[in-house]
Amino acid sequence: MLGINPEDVKAVLQQIQPQLIILGVVLALAIILTIAVLKVKKPLRGLIRKSSWIAFALTLVLVVSNILLSPLYSMVNMAMGGGKITEASINEAKELCTEIAEEGVVLLKNDDKALPLAEGTKVNVFGWSSTNPIYGGTGSGALSTAYPTVDFLKGLTDAGIEYNQDLVDFYTGWRDTRPAVSMMGQDWTIPEPQVSEYGSLISDAKNYSDTAIFFIARSGGEGADLPMSYDGEDTFHDDGSGMFGITGVRYSEYADDLDASKSYLELSNREQALLDEVTSNFDKVIVVVNSANAMELGFVNDYSQIKSVLYCPGTGQTGFDGLGEIIAGKVNPSGKTADTFVADLFSTPTANNFGDFDYTNMSEFGYENMFAEGGMSYPTFVNYVEGIYVGYRFYETAFAEAEAGNMEFDYDSTVVYPFGYGLSYTTFTQEMGDVTSDGKTVTFDVTVTNTGDVAGKDVVQVYYNPPYENGGIEKSAANLIAFEKTSLLEPGASETVSISFAVEDMASYDVDGEGCYVLDAGSYEISINTDSHNKIATDDVTIASKVVYDESNKRESDQVAATNQFDFAKGENFEYLSRADGFANYDVATAAPTSFEMGDELKATYFNETNYDPTDYNNDSDAMPTTGADNGVQLADLRGVDYDDAKWDELLDELTAADMNTLIALGGYETSAVDSIGKVMTYDCDGPASINNNFTGQGSIGFPAAVMIACTWNKDLAHAFGDSIGQMADEMDVSGWYAPATNTHRSAFAGRNFEYYSEDGVLAGWMCANAVQGAREHGVYSYVKHFATNDQETNRTGFLCTWLNEQSLREIYLKSFEITFKNSNPAATMVAFNNIGTIPAEACSSLLNTVLRDEWGFRGLAETDYFGGYGYQDSDRMIRNGCDLMLATYETPQSTVTDQESATSLIAMRQASKNILYTVVNSRAYDTEVSTGAPTWVKILYAVDALLIALIAFLEYRAIKTYLKKKKETEPTVETE
Secondary structure, eight states, X not given: OOOOOHHHHHHHHHHTHHHHHHHHHHHHHHHHHHXXXXXXXXXXXXXXXXXXXXXXXXXXXXXXXXXXXTTTHHHHHHHHOOOOOOHHXXXXXXXXXXXXXXXXXXXXXXXXXXXXXXXXXXXXXXXXXXXXXXXXXXXXXOOOTTSOOOOHHHHHHHTTOEEOHHHHHHHHHHOOSOOOBOSSEEEOOOOOOOGGGGTTHHHHHHHHOSEXXXXXXXXXXXXXXXXSSBOOOOOOEEOSSOGGGEEEEESOSOTTTOXXXXXXXXXXXXXXXXXXXXXXXXXXEEEEEEOSSOOOOGGGGSOTTEEEEEEOOOOTTTTHHHHHHHHTTSSOOOOOOSSOEEXXXXXXXTGGGSSOOBOSSOGGGOEEOTTSGGGEEOOEEXXXXXXXXXXXXXXXHHHHHHHTTSSOOOHHHHEEEOTTOOBOSSOEEEXXXXXXXXXXXXXXXXXXXXXXXXXXXXXXXXXXXXXXXXXXXXXXXXXXXXXXXOOOBOTTOEEEEEEEEEGGGGOEEEXXXXXXXXXXXXXXXXXXXXXXXXXXXEEEEEEOSOXXXXXXXXXXXXXXXXXXXXXXXXXXXXXXXXXXXXXXXXXXXXXXXXXXXXXXXXXXXXXXXXXXXGGGGOOTTOOOOOOSOOOOXXXXXXXXXXXXXXXXXXXXXXXXXXXXXHHHHOOTXXXXXXXXXXXXXXXXXXXXXXXXXTTTOOBOOOOOOHHHHHHHTOHHHHHHHHHHHHHHHHHTTEEEEOOOBOOBOOOTTOTTGGGXXXXXXXXXXXXXXXXXXXXXXXXXXXXXXEETTOOOOTTTXXXXXEEOOHHHIIIIITHHXXXXXXXXXXXXXXXXXXXXXXXXXXXXXXXXXXXXXXXXOOOSEEEEEEOOOTTTOOHHHHHTTTOOEEEOSSOOTTTSOSOOSSHHHHHHHHHHHHHHHHHXXXXXXXXXXXXXXXXXXXXXXXXXXXXXXXXXXXXXXXXXXXXXXXXXXXXXXXOOO
């Protein structure tokens, strides 16, 4: 769960500043009066003193109540609400967590059938991380600490494998905590003792067992990308107060591990020394790679002693039981990689254009930002120079070009493990049936047979290779287009898998020619593969003539034709990687940026809080919409009513500007109540691996990282994951889920790769769509995120201008979102922090209106990512461009719509409100009759206030009565004659 943000604390204090001032003034007056009446005679002195402090008590009650009911109302409401997850749901989730790991762990190597180990086998486990492994990531995708975790060693024990306790005791005695990696600060230290510290432990271990497990792990999380150089200035500080008490960066606390020539995703110097020692003492070594980020694993082929390699991304709460079962042979591994593992991460097409690049001529746009160095952000940029050649699409295309004699490229020395790769303890054959096409759909069957002696599952992977003309539309030689996983096949058993996909899904986006999708004429090779590189069988589909999917001939999956919308994002002063002449421009295209100035033409299109004024965009011809009408329509009446039905206008006419502003401005972990139309408050919760209420502390177990889910290649498991989240959300009275996240693994160094599925949009898209649909079956809407191109953490809130061409945007970075929105019903999306070109994604109409709503037919709400302002988050700008809801837990000047008078703004407010209301009324929140009115805690507060005020009044009455009595007693007696 997320910790406390100090900037939010300061902002809340500013919100309640008037109330605190009033309280302070009354307190000061009470103190002054108490002192000032020292010379006043009794009993008047006592009355004044008592009355002043009674007045302070009354002020305190009124001020506290006002704070709770006004500026803090939303946060208190969230802290007071929510239900509790049942034990049955928790247990079901734990079982599913283990099942995902059983199918998501990938067997990368298994020479001499070193795995599985027999039950009762003894092993020596080397590597400090074996005692403190990685279960997930940090930030909004972190696991709840409310549940115990099954660690790696317990997973071994549960599977019947014994381990050397002396080594475990050595590691836990040496260090018992993992270095902190958080949003505000990161300690990237890779804990590992020096070999000299082991003493005789390694030699003694040979007497315990002849088998060694070498365990390595890498962390990652929200707010920071992984170090591409494992050395640098140490600015790390931890004041011990928690997540936001950690600041700065440390690469390693061990001087001998610091190495600028290495990255965080290579073996550290200490790990390398330990591996040398282990392999010199043991002939049977099993390597476990516990990392969501694809590491450099070429070293596993440098040692003949390394017999087996297991890839195990974050396991969630119980997933290490699944790894243990695989090691012990109780489960046959069936996972496949979701990314390409390369020998050298600095030789990828993205390597020189990922990370921190600052403009040098944009200082006038600087703005305060707590996440920025020095507290000020200035515009930054990143160039997606690789175009469509992301991950395996580059390596397989380069291989094809080399095979054709157009370039030199050594695939085997470049790629260690291809995308979609994974071994099994058994063997399978796949037979491809006849491929047929009716012009719209390609269909065929694949018969999968288990030819080994162990039951197992296999994955059918289908790729297409389109016809390519040198210098024409960019096309990859390998493109995943469909996949299915078999059921558990006993030895000798077969299963027929039916494959079908739309012909139009093989079209390429022709940004510079037709300006739309194009299906070129020619022969399209259809193959079933063991992975992206190795084909099992092929066939062809022939397209007789070129098909242009323009306005007169849209793709069947689109509501309107997809045409050029993002010319503004293509950038300047660099060129895109092209397949032409065997990637002849590779060196030039993939070089690091040489220009750090934004050109005047683009600069004129740059707006943030320093120069944006919503009134500049008002349209005098806009007609003022009706507000505050009394039509007698309640939100519940609109459940199930079509989005375009005229009845929506009757409801929207009832809203006032203040109602609409409340809906828009207060969307942090909630949607706000509007009593006049019977709109109830709903709860929204983090995160990608679980469902956690940051305000109540209630939450689910943590599931495995999204990468692990993707590695299962099992759509049913993805659906089961979403179903479990939906069930637990329903029990928690949560209607919105801030997940799943489906950005692209553009670089292995991206900090949030753990919560994104894959480098491939088809794999990611279908896993995401199934998770969304699982949750939707419980009435939970999913904020599919981060829409779009939030593919790095560096500068994500620092005015990051993402430059990319429209072909890569549509074919790569929007692909998983497109599949999800077209094939499931999320009803919500969370928009990315970064800019697309010069335009914030959260204010990009081309993205949020034209593509999402017009082309894909999405109906629902779009929400910002966390509303910190950051100098560009502005509700006026965002609602006018398709972003409806501000993820703010309290109203700020930026989340509040400042223009609540112009017709242009009120039309935008009305549309945003409609999108929010449409999503909510069609969710679980309105599955049953809703109860409107004041929450229970407010009613209790009113009752407590009444009692306290009555008590204060009684005390004042007593004070006055006492004063009068004493005054009478002290008055002189007057004698009469």
